[in-house]
Amino acid sequence: MSAQREELLRLAEELPEAEVAAVLDDVGRYLRAVKSKPWPPAWFGAGQGSTPDVAAPYENLLDDGFGRPA
DSSP, rough: OOOHHHHHHHHHSSSOOGGGGHHHHHHHHHHHHTSSSSSSOTTTTTTOOOOSOOOHHHHHHHHHHHGOOO
């Protein structure tokens, strides 16, 4: 078991009984949100480029103001 999981279990044991329902609801909501978002997202890799690093010329784009007048 990882140290982080052990810490989570320790914190859960320290949780006051009156707070258990609210925390359980929060964790459940978080897990449902995480499971509903596939990785990678649909748009991931949508851009095509001829070089391995299409982000390399970012300085040129910033210098040009993304083609907009200043």
